[in-house]
Amino acid sequence: MPRTGLSPALIARLSKRADQHKYDHGHALILSGGPGRGGAARLAARAALRVGAGLVTLGCPPEALAENAAQVTAIMLRPLDGSAGLEEALEDPRLNAICMGPGLGIATVSRNHVRVALASRRPVVLDADALTSFADDPRAFFALLHSNAVLTPHMGEFARVFPDLAKALQADPRESRLEVRRAAVTQAAARCGATVLLKGEVTLIADPSGHLAELHLTGKAAAPWLATAGSGDVLAGLVTGLLARGFSPFQAAETGAWLHGAAGRHLGAGLIAEDLPEALPAIFAQLGV
């Protein structure tokens, strides 16, 4: 990916043709945590819908259903009773991309959800608590991963899953830091067999076959107001929505990161995470989508 651009081929892929219906654009399933913890997943769900997934379902524990029902409209809701509930939901082959982690909670049930989602071999975005839940046994996590998975850690989460690579980064002097970050993300993707997107003002994306993309939100392209609660949850939803639309994991990661940065720049000072999905129509218009 050019440092600040999105390729014409990826822009073209964002369009919807007149002869297509909603199921042609995929159905994303976003998992939410329990009562009082649904905000992050709702942000991700809204982003997945805005980026063009044909349908988006928020799956939540039954006790969080009423709370989520009070907050969503175009997004559909489904109570999921533990991982057996998730397995049952995934019997529908039209659910073709999954997001788990934002607000999910760090618990056995989260680990089991991750196991079930990965065993289904569907494209899946693993963020936040889905990563942190495996901090005590990253190897067990890597054994479950496959090339349809995208990991979207911030540096803290990256350090929990790849502690040795993070240590090398922390030890490095400032001037060569970007080179070391590139090497760390490339090694991380090779080690875990999935696409890894390391977030920050410079976002780096690597896949297991050695492709590397980077997005520099610095200088004229800076978007420092993206450093706000829930901003990463929106990114996870964007990537999931693009996976539902049939983008490859690497394409979904780079396109999602680019759109996220563009929305951050477009909104500028004062933005909060809720604003980011709502900026997408303006960004699409600028791109000619």
Ligand SMILES: NC(=O)C1=CN([C@@H]2O[C@H](COP(=O)(O)OP(=O)(O)OC[C@H]3O[C@@H](n4cnc5c(N)ncnc54)[C@H](OP(=O)(O)O)[C@@H]3O)[C@@H](O)[C@H]2O)[C@@H](O)CC1
């Ligand atoms: N509206 C909602 O519902 C929202 C819900 N959210 C949900 O909350 C849950 C917890 O997620 P979280 O990311 O806030 O906390 P956590 O996992 O403890 O990691 C934070 C620690 O990591 C470290 N750290 C190092 N580098 C870092 C970096 N670049 N960026 C950030 N952190 C960095 C740093 O530690 P330090 O290095 O300072 O010791 C820091 O203290 C999760 O489910 C998420 O989805 C949030 O998304 C907000 C909106």
Ligand SMILES: Nc1ncnc2c1ncn2[C@@H]1O[C@H](COP(=O)(O)OP(=O)(O)O)[C@@H](O)[C@H]1O
């Ligand atoms: N200074 C910055 N400039 C540009 N983007 C940033 C900056 N700081 C954070 N971001 C972006 O904001 C998002 C923050 O995600 P994350 O740390 O997971 O927050 P949350 O868990 O609250 O959603 C990431 O996409 C990251 O790349």
